[in-house]
Amino acid sequence: MASPSSQTSFSAKFVVKCCVSELVVPAKPTPNEVKNLSDIDDQKGLRGYFPMIWFYKKNDKKPSMELEGKEKDPVKVIKEALGRALVYYYPLAGRLKEGLDGKLLVDCNGEGVLFIEADADVSFEQLGHPIQPPFPYVDEILSNFPAYDGILGCPLLLIQVIRMSCGGLILAINFTHVMLDGFGLSQFLNTCGEIAKGIEEPSIQPVWQRELLNARNPPRITQIHHEYLQEATDIDHPNFHQTEAINRSFFFGPDQIMAIRNHLPPHLVNTCTRFELLTACIWKCRTLALNMDPEEVVQVSCVFNGRHKDIINDLSLPPGYYGNVFSYSAAVSKAGVLCEKPLGYAMELVKLAKSKMDAEYIRSAADLMVIKRRPREKLKGNYIVSDITRLGLEDVDFGWGLPEYAGPPMTYPYLGCNVKYKSKGEDGILVLICLPLSVMERFQQELTKIITIPRGT
Template sequence: MAPKFSLVLSVTRQAPELIVPARPTPRELKQLSDIDDQESFRFHIPVIFLYKNNSASSPPLLKEKDPVKVIKEAISEALVYYYPFAGRLIEGPNRKLMVDCNGEGILFLEAEANFKLEQLGGAIQPPCPYLEQLTYNVPGSEGILGCPLLLIQVTRLMCGGFTLAIRFNHTMCDASGLVQFMKTIEEMARGANTPSLFPVWQRKRLCARNPPQVTNVHLEYEEINNNSDTFITTNPNEMDHKSFYFGPKEVRVLKNQLPLHLRNCSTFELLAGCMWRCRTIALQLDPKDTVQFSCLVSARAKDYKMDIPSGYYGNAVAFPAVHSKVGALCNNPLGYAVALVKKAKVEMSEEHIRSAADLMEVKGRRPRHAIKGNYIVSDLSKVGFDRIDLGWGKPVFAGIAGAKSIFSFLNRCQKEDGETGTLIPIRLPRPSMKKFEEELKRMIQGSTEDLFDITETRKIACKL
């Protein structure tokens, strides 16, 4: 459904305030892990939750309650247990990050919107065109050191629904860790006295060994020596940002293009391979150049025997990588790209992530992931954003607000007819986006009407 605005969309905010833990918390320094504080995670990520007015079905405790007041109080209670979030990062020797648990608090914004939920249609989905209204980068808060680690804005809608936008410092947690914190806020909002799952710090589990032993090849941190790079030379104002929906029909069409031995691949492997191949074709790179694919893989999976304890909310991910010549990736069938994505995932192991932590210590300057020729994809469709119920039901949409220049995220999405699929945002130079769409349409013949550019058509209104 297309948005139907009779007014210019606007949001009025109250002055920013700091929410501190509801009760005194320890004053101490806590060291981040060597996986946490690498350059690759030194940035902020916005996540958006959109809730209907479901007060009629809310628990008695929450009936007629103001979501802003309920959420503020729940955050304050949750920070008693997650008190490092209320602190500030400082940097030690070799850029080692530590949290000064000083209890200064997280930034909170209360806001009122002049529109109703139904006026948004699918516009809340990534790339959300109203992100600057639904969240706000308070001046001076965007840094990594000495700045609030979380910024939360709750915006009341005219219909009684609300949006919850969170900007979090990635060095403190990964998506699973943020969901764990959000579950505690959920429980406090619904009347719990303590979390059902207590947080675990224990960041030393993912620190470098003594002595460090870099045993694996880490392509993910090695820059490719290409002749040119489109993202370095493209003006940010000339980039296009769109999302694409893949439902059961699109997945089936793509999977039928694979050789039999690859048809047992996961949906992530299939869609990541498809996006990487179409993206590379769209960028029209030199066929002799090399491109890279990286995927974020969680060390929490039991297969890796990392013994990450329940309650650990730090970054427990690595992003193993594979290389391909541009010509080979573009000219081979889809199965070539899918096989490489599977190979990247196979690279993940306990030794790989421990070797990556050791690399941070050996390099000293905490290297970041490769930029030139790289494409990084993270699967957030099962992480649990869509299950956060603060007392007003599950969100209509919940997920990362959009793609970064070389990052795409898989978000879970449900269409109005009940069909569940995957929504993937991507950023490309405008001419490349047109070629990307053309190539993707060519690969998914017969399903193009429902697939493309929800940024413009807004045919996919998510509801959970």
């Protein structure tokens, strides 16, 4: 059954010793210019730093990563590859500033990205198994990152490489989401990996062209965007605060997915995707666990990647575009109705929301950012789902093989995240969720009912 990841059995004191903190600049001169972000990039909810983490075991089967019989230092390899990759992705080495009406601009001044070299006197085996969130030592890993007051004038990418005593390594990143989405981050890191392994230039050339996702002239909102507040000045809060909550992750393999499908009516069993299935299931169980007022309106906002073949063609986005190409589409219901009705009700709502996601929806969202002056995402009663299983983060290889885990180290009260993951040799999806402890226990009980109790009993 899908069970939460237990607190990892961690058998050592995890102390990260920061050796060097420096700015890595492009390896060659790059244009000194100011670039505009798109209106999809320039959302208030993206104006912050978002952490990601990769764990790599020592790989003794990679002789190419040896130099004169001695293993190469991963810190030096990655840092050099980073500098060379920034020649192509030079805006990432710049700094953000505000232009007219507070819109963000990128000053491509080549000041560099922050690079931290560190060591931890801990072996991979001591981290415990499985390697999946929540990590009891995550604060020690992320504590070397500076806590900037905002993102203006600060490095846009923070990278830390931690050598482990066993020869493994941990890569931790804080990235500024307005500069790139998860797909763009994966494209950049895979470029670093290619260069680290000896390729002279990227196999996919990066493309800026952010004007392609600017608001139209004149802007016009053509869709209903439940996912955003009505006005930029509106204020709301999630149903509980971060300090009340804990993180857990749940693995869904083929058996769990089939068990959930068994709760659907016949016309939905074979017509829903795995993402739709998990989203409907988690949304329903989460709402039940929160014991909300039956009359309160709740919603699940699905983050859809606009790089789907049909959408990206309609948007005229070229290969290599690494800016944000996503939008949210929300399924909405009263809490009481969602909780009382069978799972098929939630599934129908999720499928309907997903069907609305096309190029016009993304253009309407860009127009909304201009007309409504960049409103924030709605938080109260909202559950935002981000699926990163197809971004290629787990393919990032600097020459030492593929990571044991690749994805966010945590999530937040209003956000769930689906990560590609392998458990005991079985491919599946790891769902990260954040809830207060008592609510988390009820959530697990509701999830267990769906996965272990046959439909109709």
